[in-house]
Amino acid sequence: MKEHAHNCPGSMMMDRRKDSDAAEAGTGKVRSQLQQWPIQLHLIGPTAPYYQGADVLLVADCVAYALGGFHPEYLKGKSIAIACPKLDEGQDVYVEKIKAWIDDAKINTLTVMIMEVPCCMGLSAIAERALAAASRKVPVKRIVVGLDGEIRKEEWL
Amino acid sequence: MDKIMRGRIKELIARHPKVGDALAEFGVACVTCAVGTCLLKDILEIHHLSPEDEQRMLTRIAEIVYPNRQVVIPLRKSQPEQKTGKLINSPPLLKLVAEHAMIKRVLARIPDMLRKLDLDTVEGRQLALASVDFIRSFADKYHHAKEEDILFKCFDGNLDIIKVMLDDHETGRAHVRAIREAVERRDTVAAVKHLKGYQKLLMEHIRKEDEVLYPWMDRQLSVTQIGRLFSEFAAADAPLAETRRRSEEFISMLEQRFGDAEPGQSR
Ligand SMILES: [Fe+2]
Ligand SMILES: [Fe+2]
Secondary structure, three states: OEEOOOOOHHHOOEEOHHHHHHOOOOOOOOOOOOOOOOOEOOOOOOOOHHHOOOEEEEEEOOHHHHOOOHHHHHHOOOEEEEEOOOOOOOHHHHHHHHHHHHHOOOOOEEEEEEEOOHHHHHHHHHHHHHHHHOOOOOOEEEEEEOOOOOEEEEEEO | OHHHHOOEHHHHHHHOHHHHHHHHHOOOOOOOOOOOOOEHHHHHHHHOOOHHHHHHHHHHHHHHHOOOOOOOOOOOOOOOOOOOOOOOOOHHHHHHHHHHHHHHHHHHHHHHHHHHOOOOOHHHHHHHHHHHHHHHHHHHHHHHHHHHHHHHHHOOOOOHHHHHHHHHHHHHHHHHHHHHHHHHHOOHHHHHHHHHHHHHHHHHHHHHHHHHHHHHHHHHOOHHHHHHHHHHHHHHHHHHHHHHHHHHHHHHHHHHHHOOOOOOOOO
C-alpha cells in the first residue's frame, strides 16, 4: 500500500491494487437489495411509503463502493438515502428531511454509514442535529467504514 | 468432548465438582445458579469469552473429566469484535441498565436502614412500607414488567437464562409479600430477614443481567428489534411518569437519611 502526503486526509491518495488483487472476489451474481428510487437525499421525499416506520440507512456516497457486502449485509430490508457531507450544497435541507423521517414518517431506526475520513463525520453531525430538533426520538446508529472496506466502529449514539 | 458440550452443566458439576471451580475461574458462576440446566455449549455462547479463554477453560474441563486422555481443544476463530468498546450499547438496553442503577441506589441503603428498623414505631412501619412501594411500583411494575412483557419476548422463553431471570423475579415478589405481612404483624425480625433476602437476590440478579444477559441480548438483537424495543419501552413508561417521579423522590429521601453507601455499592 502506497500513501502520498496531501493536505486533506479525505482526499489523500492511496493505492491498494495489490491488496484487492489478493482478496478473493465473490463469484456469481449478487442480488441488489435496493427497494426504492430515488435515493439521493435532495431527491427523496421523506414521507414516501418506503420510509414509513422503516429502518433507514443514511449513507455517505463512498460507502457502498468501499464495503464489499453492502447489499446483502446492510441494505437488505432497509430504506436508504445517500449524501456527501463534503461536496453537497444546501445541507440545511438535509436536516429538515431527516427530521421529517423521524417526526412524520415515524421511522423505526436511523443508521448513519460513513467513511473513516474526518470530513465524513459531517453526515453524522447532520443526523444528530436533526435528531435534536425532532420531537420524536429514535435510536441512531453510526457505522464507520475503513478505506479497506473493514468496519472500524459500530455504535449506537 | 462433544458429549460434554451438549450436556447439562449442573449434572456435569455434580459428577465432577472441580468443573465448577474451572468455570468460576473464568467468571462463569454456574455453581451458584439455582437452575443450572444450561448446556455447556450455550454457556460458551452466552458468556462470550475470548477464543483463548474459551480454549483454556475447555482444556481445564477436559482434563478434569478425562484425566487419562489427551483431548485437544481447537482454538475457535475469533468472531468479529464488537467495535463499541462497551458491552451494552443499544439505547433500549442502556435504559434498563440506568433503571438498575436506580434500584441499586436503594439496595445499597438497605443494610443501614435495617440496622435501625423498628416496626413497633409508626416511622419504622412507614419506612418499610415505602420500601415495599418502591420495589413494587418501580423495580417490579416499571422495570421487570418491561423485561417480562417486551424484552424477553424477543427471545425463546425456553432458554434457561431467561427462566433463571423469571424465577428471580418471582422469588423477589414472594419476599415482598412476606415483608408486607411482617409489617402487618409488626414482626421486625421477619421484615428484616425478607428485606435482606430481597437485597441479596436483586444485587445478584442485576449483576447477572448487566454482565451476562444484556450484553448477550445486545449482540443478538437486530437493528429492527432495537428500534421496536425503544418505542415499546417509551410507550410502557409514558403512563408511569408519576411512578418514576415518586421513585426518584424516595431514593433521594433514603440517601439523605442513610447517607452515602459504601464505595462501589451505589451505582
Ligand atoms: Fe430482571
Ligand atoms: Fe433488570
